[in-house]
Amino acid sequence: MILVTGATGTVGREVVRRLPAGLRVRILARDPAKVTGVPSAVETVAGDYEDPRSLARAVAGVRTAFLVTTRVAGDDDSRFVRAARTAGVQRLVKLSAAAVLDRQADDLITRWQRAGEELLRASGMEWTLxxxxxxxxxxxxxxxxxxxxxxxxxxxxxxxxxxVHPGDVAEVAVRALTEEGHAGRAYTLTGPQALTAVGQTQQLGRLLGVRLHFEELSPGQARAGLARRYPAPVVEALLESAERQRAGAKAQVEDTVRTVTGRPAGSFRGWAVDHLEAFAPIAQGRGTAADAGPG
Known part of the structure; x- marks a missing residue:
């Protein structure tokens, strides 16, 4: 049995879609009604990291689990690892972040991700990051x-x-969940080239056949926009992350996707073509482009 958490999110939903047919798969979701478009054979159970009983039910009989947590600075990772170890889960594949490797990164989000990785390493189970x-x-x-x-x-x-293309992250996750040879490995996953927001804007404009304008936000404007969606500590962590990117810390390209999957990493252009309807001007957008899914 494979357990997938985060199945309504960007990577988790792709993991479920890409798992080979014939495997026993269970999804853990706070609201099972939000889990849509999955094969009928996939089991969906209600549960929450803060509810130990629901976690115990979710991990019962599970051999391998895909772990996604999003509550920054919370203890969801430790709760899940404890439940998984008690249930006899053998392998955990965790979604972390490349920033953990940056010695200059000491923001709240990166510290939380590092702590989550350490929990897996000390868990006694097989792990892949x-x-x-x-x-x-x-x-x-x-x-x-x-x-x-x-x-x-x-x-x-x-x-x-x-x-990186979210589908590539999901494909590597599926390999780690279903194949041998990934235990104790940490995979840094990137796209085939480093891109700027200006460059992405230009690519989107060419694909849409329109001229797009790029408007740079000031740090104050960015802070105000982020504050409408995130708590203040997370906002500051995201702004620190942006400063590291500005200094060049996020431009390194890795060939890990090819190493693990045997094919090159997907390009931003390819991702955009598949999601162009989401960007199409309202007057032009109806029925003109491909998949409008969230990626």
Missing amino acids: LRPRAFMSNSLAWAASVRSERTVRALYGTSANAC
Whole structure:
């Protein structure tokens, strides 16, 4: 039995979709009603990291689990690891982040990710760590302004990030969940090139056949925008992360996707083609592009 957490998220839903048919798969979700489009044979159970009984039910009979946690600075990782170890789970594959390798990174989010990795290493179970750079799908945050104003707004538009296709992260996760040879490995996952927000804007404009404008946010504007979605400590951590990117800390390209899967990492252009409908100007968008899914 394979357990997938985070199955309504960017990577988790792709993991479920890519797992080979015939495997026993269970999904843990706070709200099972939000789990859609999965094969009928996949079992979905309700549960929450803060509910030990629901965790015990979710991990019962599980051999391998994909672990995604999102509550920054919370203890969800430790709760899950404790339940998994008690239930006899043999292997954990955890979604972490590439920033853990940056010695200059000491923000709240990175410290939390490092602590989560250490929990797996000390768990006594087999473990594999996935350390992606930013997801290409993060650009969906620009979709509304692209559709209505043909404008992208972002902080530090000429700073580069070797962003990764979420599908590639999911494919590596599936390999680690279903194959031998990945125990004790930590995989840094990037796309095939480092891209700037300005460069992504240009690519989107060419694909849409329109001229897009890039507007650089000031740190104050970025802080105000982030504060509408995140608690203040997380906002500051994200701004620290942006400063490291500005200094070049996130531009290194790795060939790990090819090493693990046997094929090159997907490009931003390829991701954008598959999600172009999300960005298409309202007057042009109906029925003109491919998949409008969140990636």
